[in-house]
Amino acid sequence: MLSIRNLYKHFGNLIAVNNLSLTVDPGETVVIMGPSGCGKSTTIRTINRLIEPDSGSVIFDGVDITNLGEDELRSMRKRIGYVFQHFNLINRLSAVENIMLGLVMSGQSKEEAYDKAMAAMTKVGLEHLQDQKPGELSGGQQQRVGIARALAFEPELMLWDEPTASLDPMLVREVLVVMEELAKYRAATMVVVTHEIAFALHVADRIVLMEKGTIVESGIPNQVFVNPASHVGRQYKELIEYQLSTSARTLAGNRVA
Template identity: 45%
Template sequence: MSYQDGSQGTAVENATGAPVVELVDVQRHFGATPALDGVSLSVQKGEILGIIGRSGAGKSTLIRCLNGLERPDSGSVIIEGQDIAKLPESALHPLRRRIGMIFQHFNLLSAKTVIENVALPLKIEGRGRAERLTRAAELLDLVGLSDKRDAYPAQLSGGQKQRVGIARALAARPSLLLSDEATSALDPETTRSILDLLKRINRELGLTVVLITHEMEVVRAIGDRVAVIDKGKIVEEGPVWSVFSNPAADITRRLLAGILPELPAHLAATLPPGTRLVQVDFAGNLDDGRLVLDRSSESRAFRILHGGVDYVQERPVGRFFIAVNDTADLDPFLATVRASGARAEVLVR
């Protein structure tokens, strides 16, 4: 479905340079089971890409291929122009320093203070103590934890631990930040604060971010694009607002359940005999929603049962469920809605 919004696109959408990340037909099997089955993706500089899927879909294997911890059976994993799938282990070490990693369970060293945890990647690099501590202090200020520099992980909340993990991931000035279910162990309020921090870091540092998650709300909050993985294959990808407004794959629709409006069963059960039910989805143009509302108010033959409008990536995304009585001519209404670029599906004739 094509939505018309007149937008010129974001800087990321208009990017023309070489991608920071490019996967080309990546295959990875464990025995006879394909964990990745021909995955191809690219991520532009400064972009936030969300990779979403259910447990066992291939997300963990994909992120391990991106940081070089897993070697694909075939295909290319290109990071900043280098195919890391073909590099010897010795050549991977300097490249891994260009990739920051945020973990679900923080992975902090309990016997080290906050500032020592943040400085650890620089110690591994062989940087001097003064340089390490100066950089770590700057990053603790960035993530809002300057006052916790001498605390130990056991003295921190979950959100604070994740902020330390983010600071540590930034220590070596990476060009790519990988987030592996970084908010799934946090409560909703803390999750929002961490996502706001990641978005701010993305904007202020121009950092490219790949989010691995099973939560559509995470992608919705900060993603530029989303790729949906299922059974080792990318089944759908595109700008977040577009995929949310018109999911093409069944798995995407299931992952979106609870985010997009659904018609309550008790409303559907009360429809008079002969009533037609139409679902209208629109995105990118609020006039499409007004068209639905205006057309539905012209006559008692059309009645909005349920729905609403939300904003994803600053674009209106809406869904309405409209009851049409058996005396109304449905076809002109459908034609008008579809001509506007919205999607109209007759659920009950």
């Protein structure tokens, strides 16, 4: 399905991605994690060339995306859904119109685009808010509209670039629930960049840990978080253990009180 080979990207003196290779199988949910600045967002953005790599290749369904011309790339992006950190919605348009826009611009009739947009809104549980404008929606609802916008193209591959990073902590859960449902029913192959450990434990088929632009560990969640082989993996394990112990102390204190 997806094969990234020897990917390299630098910004001035900073090497963001350093000779990275990764293969994702059809239907697989791969979660990329690591400390801020490790190159994970740069990596996912090079897949559909939101960022142009300096070298390497990105093979999707047998086609090297790095070699595509502008028209071919535009066509390929219809097969690859992308959910951004920020919502990037058009404020003057309603929720359903935001979802329809890309479909209509790609040549679909307004009727067909509306039907697909409403089907996508139903998948994220927002069909009752189709006429609301972004300013009338919560941050979590706006991000779910962004997810529906990507789903409306019925993509074969979904890319998620820290989709909860711009949300208030109270709103994170509603977006994660949608993502978990999509992963559960294998709606598409998924590559997710996130800091959400609980989400990764629940839905990832494979965790990929990055540090300084390279992959330092890859494996199933129980392997990576329970018996890590890398420094980054050990840091995540310590964080999970700390969170569990803090929760246990809080529960014990509540019982005493």
